[in-house]
Amino acid sequence: MEVRPAALRVDVNPTGADQVTQRAPVSGFAPIGVGIDMVDIERFGALLKRRGSAKRRLFAPEELAYTDTLANPVPSLAARFAAKEAVMKALGVGLGSFDWGDVAVWRNPGGAPSLIVRGRAAELADGAGVANWLVSLTHTDSIAAATVVACA
Numbered sequence: 732m733e734v735r736p737a738a739l740r741v742d743v744n745p746t747g748a749d750q751v752t753q754r755a756p757v758s759g760f761a762p763i764g765v766g767i768d769m770v771d772i773e774r775f776g777a778l779l780k781r782r783g784s785a786k787r788r789l790f791a792p793e794e795l796a797y798t799d800t801l802a803n804p805v806p807s808l809a810a811r812f813a814a815k816e817a818v819m820k821a822l823g824v825g826l827g828s829f830d831w832g833d834v835a836v837w838r839n840p841g842g843a844p845s846l847i848v849r850g851r852a853a854e855l856a857d858g859a860g861v862a863n864w865l866v867s868l869t870h871t872d873s874i875a876a877a878t879v880v881a882c883a
């Protein structure tokens with residue numbers, strides 16, 4: 732049986748049509764760190780309400796450009812906040828290591844997220860040998876979560 736690298740794996744779905752399930756190319760995406768984080772949406776929404784300046788401090792302009800279009804932005808903001816903490820875990824650093832705005836979730840056409848990493852976070856990533864990032868977000872009415880993979 733032919734064994735393909737996961738990054739090029741093609742699964743056959745029940746309809747018989749081939750479906751690419753992993754989009755990352757083989758080179759440049761060797762995982763060297765992983766992070767996960769969950770955020771309670773009610774608590775996070777209350778924090779944003781209590782501290783009027785928190786939104787601008789926590790989120791980059793490209794994130795707010797998207798979430799400001801939403802009727803209820805809190806779940807998407809909470810997921811983006813989880814992504815920032817997941818990046819800290821993937822880098823093995825903690826709160827205060829970089830500004831919240833150094834990590835931004837970019838929403839690609841079709842909805843898939845990717846990460847923009849800059850400033851001190853980019854310096855830490857360079858030092859750790861991170862060349863690329865993979866990110867996935869989810870949110871319900873009560874919980875938001877993000878998983879981040881740092882790749883060499």
Ligand SMILES: CC(C)(COP(=O)(O)OP(=O)(O)OC[C@H]1O[C@@H](n2cnc3c(N)ncnc32)[C@H](O)[C@@H]1OP(=O)(O)O)[C@@H](O)C(=O)NCCC(=O)NCCS
Nearest residue numbers: 806807808810811838840841842843844867868869870871
């Ligand atoms: C991907 C999909 C199954 C996720 O469904 P879902 O259960 O409602 O998603 P969740 O609530 O768990 O998570 C929402 C997050 O999923 C992510 N997401 C959305 N679309 C995505 C996609 N195509 N690929 C990867 N992640 C996606 C986003 O980060 C989103 O958060 P945001 O809305 O705050 O940006 C659904 O959005 C979908 O079917 N989208 C259409 C994808 C598509 O057909 N794309 C065409 C090719 S470009």
